[in-house]
């Protein structure tokens with residue numbers, strides 16, 4: 001392990017991306033009615049009594065002047081199926097609320113529909129934090145809808161896979177656990193999530209050993225199919241926000257795997273080779289895990305998975 005002490009901002013940001021977060025859209029309305037909303041993953045809880053939360057906004061954000069004037073803001077915690085909303089509020093625009101369904105909360109801040117949770121806040125304090133302003137809010141009302149949340153990890157959108165394994169010791173000592181295990185082994189949701197987790201635990205280190213993050217590898221594998229894609233097409237193919245696609249593409253470009261012209265990305269000959277070896281790794285792992293099953297079993301397995309998807 002090498003410790004980096006020189007602060008290349010891009011490398012620093014990439015390292016911070018290992019801390020998985022949820023995603024919020026934070027909204028506010030100025031006294032003159034101007035409405036803003038910003039996608040933010042810097043949200044965190046601060047205090048239970050009084051109930052305080054915080055998030056930080058880039059000083060360059062055009063939306064800050066409204067947050068500065070507004071008495072309140074609303075934190076909309078996005079649900080797993082709200083990637084489009086996240087991308088929408090991450091892009092500057094004159095009217096971010098055109099075509100967006102919302103209700104008005106405290107201070108007129110927009111409360112978006114179908115989120116996982118919403119915290120309506122009174123502005124409590126604004127603290128300077130380098131190139132960001134830290135906004136602390138006092139929660140004056142909240143909704144706990146509990147939908148599965150949208151997550152963000154290493155620049156990619158992600159979803160929750162619950163950890164549900166029982167410690168081996170508890171299994172030996174408590175007979176009740178055995179009965180529960182029996183039930184879980186007949187619960188396909190449990191089995192699918194645990195199967196993905198077990199597969200990922202072996203496969204992900206192999207992919208990382210190529211020097212590429214999951215998101216970069218996925219981008220290269222998509223480009224290998226289409227040879228050239230512009231950013232809007234890539235947005236549909238990979239689960240990453242626009243800015244992160246650009247960051248990942250820059251890394252691939254530096255490695256000579258992708259060439260960049262006018263926001264369109266073309267895979268290079270070296271990139272084709274790297275993509276081929278990524279597909280090989282994927283095939284080898286699949287072979288290792290699935291070769292014990294017959295073609296009929298695998299066809300039935302594929303059919304079941306495809307119909308669920």
Ligand SMILES: Cc1cc2nc3c(=O)[nH]c(=O)nc-3n(C[C@H](O)[C@H](O)[C@H](O)COP(=O)(O)O)c2cc1C
Pocket residue numbers: 023037038039040041042043055056057058060061062063064086089090091092093152241
């Ligand atoms: C996943 C994700 C998380 C983000 N988190 C923040 C954040 O915490 N603070 C921030 O200022 N910008 C954040 N951004 C960027 C803003 O959403 C983006 O700059 C937006 O355009 C700001 O709106 P404005 O330029 O219209 O003010 C994030 C973007 C994404 C995609």
